[in-house]
Amino acid sequence: MKSKVDVTALADLLRRAAKAEIMPRFRRLDRSDVRAKTEATDLVTVADEQAERMMKAEIARLWPNALFVGEESVAVDPALLGRLKDAELAIVVDPVDGTANFASGIPAFGVMVSVVFMGETVAGIIYDPMGDDWVMAEKGSGAWLRRPNGEAQRLSVAAPVALDQMVGMASTGYLPKDKQPQILANLSKVRFLASYRCAAHEYRTLAAGHVHYLMYYKLMPWDHLAGTLICQEAGAYAARFDGSPYLPHHLDGGLLIAPDKASWELLRGEVFTV
Known part of the structure; x- marks a missing residue:
């Protein structure tokens, strides 16, 4: 299009x-x-x-x-x-x-x-x-x-890997305070967690196949619209935490991006249990 x-x-x-x-x-x-x-x-x-x-x-x-x-x-x-x-x-x-x-x-x-x-x-x-x-x-x-x-x-996203081999980025600062401790504990299930404090470079890194997941909770359109589309066009699966598509007017509901739907569902069920 x-x-x-x-x-x-x-x-x-x-x-x-x-x-x-x-x-x-x-x-x-x-x-x-x-x-x-x-x-x-x-x-x-x-x-x-x-x-x-x-x-x-x-x-x-x-x-x-x-x-x-x-x-x-x-x-x-x-x-x-x-x-x-x-x-x-x-x-x-x-x-x-x-x-x-x-x-x-x-x-x-x-x-x-x-x-x-x-x-x-x-x-x-x-x-x-x-x-x-x-x-x-x-x-x-x-x-x-x-x-x-x-x-x-x-560009093409990375091939799917097992949960304990996943490397990625998660912005945990805006998660609900009552959910943060459990999610931070759950992140011990993946191989590595990072944050560049820069969504632009995090999206570039996933789209180029260097990491396996991105997670954000606060969704301002200037931070996430471009990167989400780029990752999807590189083959990624992206959705809000409830499984619904991420649209330009959404400001909350979380966003999880992974190489495919199976990886997304695994991360959502095992790690990002909001």
């Missing part, structure tokens, strides 16, 4: 915004350039704000009929998030995913965008400013690693 947006042009915009507004500020932020939003670990920097401002203006020029939903725009106008469900065409932007890493000088952050058409995610792009490449997908066309010189490599 081709989106209503030129995905190549959108990918180029992410790269230009990163080079103009993000990378010049990496490891060069003053204290005044960083502030907390909802809590101490929920940060925003001048790079987030300026990159989103640049992308918003360019998207308005190229696709004037698209609803723009940016993480920082929603922070200013929360009502904007509610318009996503009914928008015919929307472009959802995370200008700097992994802001805490970026502000700490850790080179694990990314720029993410997704295209939503009639309530369905139809395209997703994750740009890595450090590696200067994209992983991207349009619905029905596979997932691809693309480089600025035109090189392209099709």
Whole structure:
């Protein structure tokens, strides 16, 4: 399914915004350039704000009929998030995913965008400013690693393995407090648990076949729409904890992604027992 947006042009915009507004500020932020939003670990920097401002203006020029939903725009106008469900065409932007890493000088952050058409995610792009490449997908066309010189490599998730051999990432901080102890104990059943504090790189890692699962509980669209589609196009099985499809307007209900449905069901039953 081709989106209503030129995905190549959108990918180029992410790269230009990163080079103009993000990378010049990496490891060069003053204290005044960083502030907390909802809590101490929920940060925003001048790079987030300026990159989103640049992308918003360019998207308005190229696709004037698209609803723009940016993480920082929603922070200013929360009502904007509610318009996503009914928008015919929307472009959802995370200008700097992994802001805490970026502000700490850790080179694990990314720029993410997704295209939503009639309530369905139809395209997703994750740009890595450090590696200067994209992983991207349009619905029905596979997932691809693309480089600025035109090189392209099709991505595929890892083959399924036994539970005690699974390596993956889980964001446990937003789980219900009464469920956290049991789930953390259950994670001893897998081989390895990690968190990059950056969904952009976690999704890239699963789509490229290097890990076997991802789990998130809080579902903000700029964090998860692009990566979920990319992983699905790379062959993954993704669903909310109740087994229902993850849709752009969902903000909770958990999200679990695995190489296939059998692995998903095993992880859901043995580990993520919310």
